[in-house]
Amino acid sequence: GSSGGSDSSASSSPSGEAEEITTLRLGYFPNLTHAPALVGVQQGTFKAALKELGITVTPTVFNAGPDAVTALFADSLDCSYIGPNPAVNAYVQSGGEAVRVVAGSTSAGAALVVRPEINDVEGMKGKSFATPQLGNTQDVAFRYWLKEQGVETTPEGGGDVSIKPQSNAEGLAAYASGEIDGAWVPEPWVSEYLAQGAKVLVDEKTLWPDGKFVTTHIICRTDFIAQHPDVVAAFLAGHVASLDSIAADPTAAKESFALALSALTGSSPKPEILDRAWEQLEFTADPLTGTLVKSAEDAVAVGLLEQAGIDAAGGLPGKLYDLKILNEVLQAAGKPAVSS
Amino acid sequence: MSASVLTPNVEKPAPVRSGAGWAPHMWAWIWPKALAILLVLAVWQLVYWSGWRPAYVFPSPIETLSQLGTMVQTERFWSAMGTTVIRAIGGFALALVIGTMIGILVARITPLRLAIGSLITGLQTMPSIAWFPLAILLFGLDEQAILFVVVLGAAPSIANGVISGIDNVPPAFTRLGRVLGAGPVAQYRDIVLPAALPTYVSGLTQGWAFAWRSLMAGELLVIIAEKPSLGAQLEFARQFSQAPTLLATMLVILILGMVVDGLFSSAARSLRRRRGLEVDSS
Amino acid sequence: MSASVLTPNVEKPAPVRSGAGWAPHMWAWIWPKALAILLVLAVWQLVYWSGWRPAYVFPSPIETLSQLGTMVQTERFWSAMGTTVIRAIGGFALALVIGTMIGILVARITPLRLAIGSLITGLQTMPSIAWFPLAILLFGLDEQAILFVVVLGAAPSIANGVISGIDNVPPAFTRLGRVLGAGPVAQYRDIVLPAALPTYVSGLTQGWAFAWRSLMAGELLVIIAEKPSLGAQLEFARQFSQAPTLLATMLVILILGMVVDGLFSSAARSLRRRRGLEVDSS
């Protein structure tokens, strides 16, 4: 444990270090990229895995990464499925203290989609493109890609190609009304754009070695890992079981996912969209450490992340990853270990 | 003869109030609303037919209404509405108590007013999401966190309503109170607050609107599967680009807002009538 | 002799108004504010010292203020503030015109009131994000889309303020207008609107708060080239979990809100004073 971490646990657990807990407070988002969480909860995988320890799961669904991070900081949450950005932010902002990545969840599933008449980067000049949010993975990837292609951009949307960060839904509406000419977005939005006649210009897979890059992973509170390694291990076993179940029966997994999603949000993507999007994603326990580090370096390169903050937190990957438990779990399941 | 150059100076007869005439009264109340709704729907449908935007971003009224029709048949919808309305009422009630108390204190105590009077408006302008971290820190992921956001949204508005109501009380009334020997408490209880009541009640719709909007944001703080809510429904309809659901949810919000407005404004009207501030025949 | 059983019935001397006394006046205005600020900072610092939450979610006032200090030295901050304030003023001005006109029409024309009176509150309760798709469809990714969201946020509030102000005009004044032969326009221009003015002006702070909150949401609608804004800054601070920046931005919003409140309430006060609704000595 770290000083910051034990401070916060001390305030919430007067009884001392290894506080008795009865439940694992697990966060995730109602997103396709968080499918292992939704499927796991829906199919009872986590419940089964934690049963032996006499611990239940309290699923907590967030709409936005920062709220999950605040909840982790505030001891209101133990672990969360989360995108690489909020994870890095939590790590950097807490000086490398508060959280650790304990496993991967999802890889790939992002692309640059454009109007059919655009065929290369030259055709993109003078046009506007959306990204989900300034400084998020896709935004960084897009800017870095443009930079490599020799196109100037600024965080404020200036330059040869204008980047207009906005939420995916607004981006789609803007595309429909001709306001933008494409977007660098994750699934299922890629599929949504395609359904509206766009085409894929760049599949982000092609930019990464092995075609893999981190889209979602799992973080836990540092002091929670220290105090309850057994709970984390059981939870990760459930996670791996969920991944297995997805791999074994994608159709059933998709159904579970759609059920869980509509229970949470009252909505779910159209089946044809879901089918296509699901294809593009890979669900894996490997956190793909290198890709996150590369992505962060890219963010620094395009001016969306400060190297000083990363250094102050102990660098990347630094202490961000704690994969010991995952590897034990994988080993017990007879699977290859992952590396950090 | 003489009447030829004279004009009757009251042309319309005095209103006859009889208990029998409920039906025409209802009709007079309903037709403008019906007409307005029809007009809006007609224009909407025309724009739709004009092919201005593709149907998946700009659905037709028929599609929207049928979506609404489907929605209201689900148990989920009613449970969402129940959750949200109960939260709204709870949060508003709490904000009402807190805001009214703060309003009275600030209006009454000059140093307090100088100290935090403007702060109230400052808080009022603070967007709800700014409070999320504090809400989570203080209350965890709980109903209370949502309530906190709602109260912080609505209480300043209500307090400002109280202050402005009190400020506009005619000094003649407070002077009367002093002559009658009212102490500070009695002065407020018996003179100032009743005098400020009509403005206060009309102002409550503003407080309600703040409470509701803060709630719509606050319900995204944490999403509970067993507890669907209108705020989450709105947000996800938007996130999933489901235009008909989004519009149907907006209609529900509009209708709820109108119902609440009806309650507040009829309360305000009956207050005014009792004071002779509203003239029936004129 | 006789004075022994008598009590002086006015103890404090009448206020002496002299032109020379600016300094004590300023002081009386400042000290409650200074005290309030000091108190808040002190409590905040104490909670911080108590180690309630780690510094990275709950920064100390010193850290926040120093972050604010750094922030105000960047050109980017001033440009963000400029953009946002200009948008707010523009949107508010537009909402003022539209809201006031709608308010007058609705208060005046009974069928219109029955038709859309409640709708105004309905619109007021609609969260800004619900308008995003429509804003984009109508105006594209443009300043105008932001303005649209702001106007839809603030105009209903202003219209409701106008309606409530007009509703609470004493009938004696409108009767006077009729006796003096005022036509419908003159009745409004010369009697009803001036009479409703103090309530209206006090109500404008509510409209401003709506405008501002809608703007904070609307600025996330689209991040326009070369234009940093406070709304975006607030959101980024949140997205990047930068607690000190978030708090510093909140402070800026608070202060701006307080300044605006100061303007509106001093306008309202001077109106009341001219009408003898505010008594200096009492």
Place this chain on the structure above:
Amino acid sequence: MSAQALEVVADGTALQARGLRKVFGSGDDATVALDGVDLDIRAGEFVTVVGASGCGKSTLLNIFAGLDAPTSGTVWTATKPALMFQDATLLPWLTAQRNVELALKLRGVPRAQRAERARQLLDVVRLTGWEDKRPHELSGGMRQRVSLARCLAQDTSIVLMDEPLGALDAMTRDHLHDEIESVVQEQNLTVVFVTHNMREAVRLGDRVILMGSRPGRIVYETVIDLPHPRLMDSTGVAERAADLTTRLKAGKAYLEGADS
């Protein structure tokens, strides 16, 4: 308007009321404020109305002015009358001067002439020097005089006045009697003037109307044929006033609540 007014003068009737009845409220709670009021007022006539408190005088004037509709019965008037309310009803956001100017403005007097005319009228009611005060800076009697000036600014041939001098001292009152009389004469106004002061009624009126209470109705009327100029303290006025007071007292139910 002056053309129409002339026509009326030629014709002779400025105001006619038939079968006026006014009921406030309904059911058990109803108050019959007026019942069976018939009245004909000649153009140029000065009619004074006296009656107990609450007998329906203000209600009658409000109906004459077209502000309230009678429950039944009809009123015809030659022109839209001017009305001076029982309470001053000044607009608090306007100075004394502007309050008077407003009446001029609303009847279309060009801006340039308004200030001058308003100043003249304020001088008539002896408020020169107070033009720029707002209502809350004036005394009760001063407010009433501003209201009187505003009423005179309306320039219509029928003027209804509801206790216009009630809050004034004897001397100001005397002065205003003269002023009102001369304005009325000059402009050939038709006046209905409510007062509680019987001598004032006799001093000013061509005809005095006595009203009874519950329901309000006309119980007696008489033409005052005393020569002009009349004085409040002259024996002629005093005698007629005493006579009328006796008659009013004799008319039963002069105090509402007395019979309950």
Place this chain on the structure above:
Amino acid sequence: MSAQALEVVADGTALQARGLRKVFGSGDDATVALDGVDLDIRAGEFVTVVGASGCGKSTLLNIFAGLDAPTSGTVWTATKPALMFQDATLLPWLTAQRNVELALKLRGVPRAQRAERARQLLDVVRLTGWEDKRPHELSGGMRQRVSLARCLAQDTSIVLMDEPLGALDAMTRDHLHDEIESVVQEQNLTVVFVTHNMREAVRLGDRVILMGSRPGRIVYETVIDLPHPRLMDSTGVAERAADLTTRLKAGKAYLEGADS
């Protein structure tokens, strides 16, 4: 309170004013409403005040009541006085009955007794049957009478009344003169009573004070030693009133604005 009131009676002075000066506004715009007013009122004395409109009578009463602070000078009173405002100032959200009850409530009368006492007082002002009406349903004179009833409900030994009967007809007025006189006698009240009716002043007052205008000051005062009961129309009252009227007219500047 009654103990304190007794003490005052023994001592003899209920109200004392020294060097009162009241200026409204400042600079060029200042109005000197009162200047150099000295006054001693014995406990149990009935003082009536007469003066031109705008001379400062209401200002004086407001200062006596402790509502406004004088610019200089001091006022001592034996108890907190009751004040009846020049305009009725009824609370529009309360019925007539409740308006009177409020005064009782604020001086701590137990709830059970309030209703009964308020009904009695409304009966004194002849408003039985109107208890449940709200102010806007009452006529101007009725409102004034509710206000009078409320003033009498205050049960203090000093009562200040600002033109309390100005909007009432002669008969109601006569009736209330008697009522006020008997209440004052019964409870040994000290009264300051402002009126524009000189006969009323003489009819009621132990002492009449005449005020002059600009600045408001006491120009004359006289003890009225006519025997009780007095009648408004008696020659004694009429003579004294005529004499005082002449004196008031003689005192210069009775009309403000007259000298400008």
